[in-house]
Every structure is written in structure tokens, then in C-alpha cells.
Amino acid sequence: MFKVWQTYCRQVQLSAETVEKVFAAAQQRTLQRNELLLQEGQVCRYKTFVLTGLLRTYGQDADGSEHILQFSPENTWTVDAESYDRQAPCAFNIAGVERSELLLWTKATFDSLMNELPELQSLSQRLISGTVHSSRHRLFSALSDPPEVKYEAFVRSFPDLLNRLPLHMIASYLGVSVKTLTRVRQAQWHRG
Template sequence: MITGFETYIRNNTNLGKEDIEKILAPAQARTLQRNELLLQQGQICRHKTFLIKGLMRTYGIVEDGSEHILHFSTENTWVLDAESYNCKQPSLYNIAAINHCEILCWTQEDFNRLLSEIPELNSLSMLLITSSSYNVRNRLFSTLSATPEEKYNEFTQQWPDLLSRLPLHMIASYLGISLKTLTRIRHAQLHR
């Protein structure tokens, strides 16, 4: 499990074996089963999590019980509710495993210590925050301005490998369209 994280760190930083071992020392390895929650709405996010294997979704549930997916997390990405984690406020969202997942978790105290002790890890963290902010703005703009067809086309370009790994109702939820509309779009594209 740890090898995937080591590869990620080596590909994204110039950190040596000693620093990587220092980062891994306080990490807890965990597995999540399908639909198991990493974070439940109303809880405070107290861990920074790295997804080694599997898929996860961040979603909210509205009053009528419908689920709205905000984000999919794939292998070799960080998973957390940043606002809840940083502000120590109850999360508005759930984070759950879509399938069997292998993760590494750090407590906030441990991770903050690592950020102060390993400047390059702090630089990577800042880069990821900037990238995340950019991606959120692009997703918001697309949600507000794109047609259902444009949203689906953007999804297939951004996440081509997820099309075969996700149920259609989750893709529809992420796109903010009905399953019926998504099915119509996919059917029309097959017949072009």
C-alpha cells in the first residue's frame, strides 16, 4: 500500500528516502469497503487522507433525500473536506468509498508538524491548494453555464477512465442532470 504513496511523492517532489519515511511514520493505513464513510456530514474532518487504491466521492444530501456529488477522488490523490479540516467546523458533506479503497491517514497535528519540518512537503501542499481552487472555479463555471451535453463532454475529457468505473447515476449526479438526460445524451452520441 505504501509503495503507491512513495511513488506519488517521488514524482511530485525531490524528497529523499529519509523524508518520505518521516512522512509515512505517523500515517495510519486503512481500508474502506464499498459505501463506507470516511467523513459523515456534521462531523469535523480531522485527518488528511491519501487515496492509494479505489474511488471515493464527496457528496451532499438535500432535504428530499437526493444526492449531489461534488467531486470524485481517484488513486494517488488527497481526500478531505478542506473547509472542515482547516476551520474545525462540521462538514456539510459526506465522503464515501465507491468501491474497496486503501488509504493513508494523518492527524491534523501530525501533518502540520510534517509541513513545518519538511519545507518541500509544504510547497507541494500549497501547489495542491492552488490547483484545487482552480479546479473548483472551473467546475462551478461549467455547472452554471454549460449545457448537459457540454457537461458530459467535459466529463469524458477530464475523466475518461472513470466512465467504465462509475455507475451512470453517479455521473448524472456529478453533472447535475437526470439519469434520463444522461442516457439520452449517451445514446445520441453512440448514433453519431
């Protein structure tokens, strides 16, 4: 697991010292398929890095319909930021789509590491900024783009997730019905 972490850290240009310190402070956890890492109403106590596998962050309607906000494949971070920052109950769930190997840091531990390691603070700020930008683009797309454009953007952004996700999860992420997504995919397949 350390090698996966080390490879990621090299890509984001963290020093060997930071790589070791941050890894040593982490808790390792295996999450099974469909197992919850965080359940609506709980307080998000951990910042999580996905070493292997795939997670989804989602909310549910009163009728049980699932609305997926985010997928977190390997080499990505996940957290319910509002709950984590405020240490208040969350409105969303985080669960395994696949069996996943994770690194977790408590808020106190991660805050301490960021105070001690300026390059970790800088990485955290870059990740937050990137998340804000992509969330704004995704929200605008959800409000303005037809299903075909949403699906094409998903394929461009997450080509390696297409074969790992069931159709109903992709539809939920895009905010369309499975029937609509099936129609869009068939039309694209026929075009080309």
C-alpha cells in the same frame, strides 16, 4: 502500500527522506464500498490520500438526493477543507465508491510535517491552488454549459472513471438527471 505512495511522491518530486517521514506518520485504513470516511455533522480530522480505490464527496438534499462534488481516485488527496481547517462540523460526506486503501494524517500531525518539511508545504500549496482553479472552472461549467459539454469535459478529465462509476453518480456529479445523461451518451454514441 508503501510502493504506491513512493511512486506518487516521485511523480510530485518529493525527496526520499520526505517520502519516508510522511509515510511513517500516516495511519493506514481500508474503507469498504459505500462505507463513510466522514459523515455530515462530524469534524474532518484527517487529510486523506487514496492509495487504491475510489471515494466520492457529496451532500444530500432534504429529500435524500445526492449531489456529488468530487471523485477521489487513487493517487489523489481528499479532505473536507472547511471542516478540517476550522475543526468545525462538516456539511458533506465522504464515502467509498470502491473498496479503498487510504493513508490518513491528523491535522496536528500534518501541520507538524509541513513545518518540518518545506517541500511538503510546497506540495500542499500546489494541490490547494490546483483545487481552487479546477473548482472555479467546474462551477462556471455547471452554471453555463449544456449537458453535452459537461459530459464531454467529464470524459476528457476522467476517462478511466467511466467504467468504474454507476451512471447515477456521473449524473449527480454533472448536475443532470440520469434520463438526460442517457440521452447525451446515446447521441454521442450514434455520432461516433
